[in-house]
Amino acid sequence: MSHSRVEGPPYDFRVRAATPDTADALCAGYGLDTHGELNCNVAQTVVVNIRRWILLSPQYEGRPADCHAMIINHEVRHFLGRGHRGRPGPRMPAPVIMQQINGLHGCIANPWPYDNQEDITGPSLYP
Structure with a gap:
């Protein structure tokens, strides 16, 4: 691609x-x-x-490049048809499609959709 x-x-x-x-x-x-x-x-x-x-978002204070990447990656994921995801668990990277601006709820701020080519995801918020 x-x-x-x-x-x-x-x-x-x-x-x-x-x-x-x-x-x-x-x-x-x-x-x-x-x-x-x-x-x-x-x-x-x-x-x-x-x-x-x-x-910036409070979760990205002092990290403008990461916040900018998260903003673009989050909205582009919506463009690609992805809906919001919930938190995967404490101390785990937040999915970029999670509404991180509403708080991390124990997750780690994360601006990227993938880690080692694996999709970072969490539970669906919509059944």
């Missing part, structure tokens, strides 16, 4: 950095309430709230 940045269509998806108001408006168009704080994936666009990008 090959990945590359392109200047315009055709593309699989795009990443758009947006102010909190713009992020809220883009996400609300698809029924999502991001409260001026959150990111979302809508249609073919990963919407990154620049407030979250700059201020």
Whole structure:
């Protein structure tokens, strides 16, 4: 599989950095309430709230590169059809698709979807 940045269509998806108001408006168009704080994936666009990008999540304080990777990886996983996952257990890496911003609940902050080519996952939150 090959990945590359392109200047315009055709593309699989795009990443758009947006102010909190713009992020809220883009996400609300698809029924999502991001409260001026959150990111979302809508249609073919990963919407990154620049407030979250700059201020980071508490779990990633002092680690901006990891927080940025987690934001992009989390929303791209949604683009790929993945739903949120729960925590796998204490002291285990949090799945990137877990809502880490809501707390780690004993897991370790983790910005990556894979470890040694194994999917880092947790229990499904939806039966």
